[in-house]
Amino acid sequence: MSAADDSTNTTELAPGENLAVLRKARALTQAQLARKANISLSLLSKIEIGDRALTPAAAAAVGKAMGLSMAEVQGKATVAKREEQDLVELRAALRDYDLPTDGAPTGPRLKANLATVQRYRKKVDVSRLLRALPTLLRDATGYAYTANTTQAWADLSQVYSTVYWLAARHRWMDMAELAVTRQRWAVEQKPTPMAAAVAARDRAGTYLNFGDVERGLGVVDRAIAEAQRDLAGTDQDLAICILNLRGMTLAGRLPDKKEARREADRHIRSAVAAADGLGNRDRQVLGLTAGPQNTVLHQLATYVDLGRPQEALGLVDVLPAALDGLPPTRVAPTHISMARAQLDMGDRDGALRSLASAWDVAPQLARIHPMGREVFRVLSSLHRRGNPELNRLARMAGMAL
Structure with missing residues (x-):
């Protein structure tokens, strides 16, 4: 190809x-x-x-x-010319899922490389992430076949989850679907309930991007029932919180607004209850963030999708604590959600400040984020052309005013 x-x-x-x-x-x-x-x-x-x-x-x-x-x-979303070959190689690595290469790295080396890639993801360094993923995917595949341990297959599933994240951010939905299929395959080699929950969360995300939110919610609810059956204690709270974060996002986009509010509130309540069992700070699991902080951020974004911008902006007082210590992957989208809520309320200056914050935190994500680009487009249509902040963002975004 x-x-x-x-x-x-x-x-x-x-x-x-x-x-x-x-x-x-x-x-x-x-x-x-x-x-x-x-x-x-x-x-x-x-x-x-x-x-x-x-x-x-x-x-x-x-x-x-x-x-x-x-x-x-x-x-x-497009990629730079220098990144096109990296994309070709990532697609090839996805095709070769059952063709392990010789010379797989040792467990410690693979762990170190996986940690490096997760840092790229958290910092939203999309270019380095795309460059590193083909090799990591081949190495993790080879190691999983060689070691054949539960942890090795869980690590491979985490790499596939990162491929899904990258593909979904760019709206490469053929790759996103293939990644979650491979992710589930990796989980099934040596099943663990937590890896299965994360795989279900990512699979539901493909339905989100396709706009088929009803089926996505079905995937989430089934996975929650499995987590309640197969997990206990902190692990159960983590899995249920992760799944409900996806559930509230899906619910907020149901076409029937009455049903959307009811379903979103159900998932919000469940996420809050699970987060309460995790303490005051968020936790990391298989590359994802779950807990009370991320729950607030998802709640804010869901209120915006539900057409309730006042309720979204009502969370502004707790937002600094919710954002504290979280990676740019979570901080930048929250600023974009705030910008959209402020725009809906007619606060153009506030929306511009929030959008600028998103660009400053994670410029590579803001450039490809559909709502980030949309809010910029509307602001450039409504704002004064001589606004220096708007001009700065235009240069960073590569978008004309």
Whole structure:
């Protein structure tokens, strides 16, 4: 597969702009698409011209009307020319999942390399992560076959989880689906309940990106029942918290807003209860963060998806404590969620400050984050062109004002 094939349908456009291109390519008028997607013509028009942000729920609705996934509407993120070969090699390593190479590293060396890659992920150093993953995936595969221990297969499943994370961030959904399939395969070689819970959480994430939130919620609820059956104590609290964080995000995007609120509140309550059993600080498990802090951050983002920006902004007083010590992978998306809530409340200056914070914390993530790009697009449409902060972000984002 060539690098060009890997980047098919990639775009530097913000999601709302990409939606307009996709609609016109299908010879649909705004009125026709609005009717098929069951959204107002006024909203669709505002989204396309940049007066309103394209929300995940709206992206899923218009995508379904055009036979596309939510991720396709938002547009696949591009990679730099120098990174195209890394992407080709990562796809090849995914294909070779049952073809272990000779010369697998020792356990300690593999652990050190896995820790390095997890640091890249937490810091959202996407370029280094993409460069390191093909070799790590091949090394972890070889070691799992050689050692054939529960820990070796759990480590391999964690590498696949990181591949899923990278692919989902870029909306490379073919790779994301393949990664979670391989992740589940690795877990099944020497099953552990915690690794199975993380695999289910990631699988539900693919449904999230495709906009099929009902099935994603089914995956989450089944995994929660399995965790309650197979785990106890702190491990059970960790698994249930992780799964409910995914559940509240999925629930917040249900098309029926009454059902969305009910389901989101159910998962929020369950996540809070599980987090209470973990103490005052978040914990790490298989590359993920779970506990009271991350629960607050997911709650804020879910309130924004539910169209409850006032409740999201009501968490601002507890936000510093929730963000304290968490990695940029969690901090930057929270600032983007805050920016979206502030934009919904008409606070353009506050939204710009929050968006700038996201860029300063994790510029590589902010560049590819669909809502980060959307909020920037709307702010550039509504704000004064001479705003120095807006100009700075435009240069960092590579997006025109």
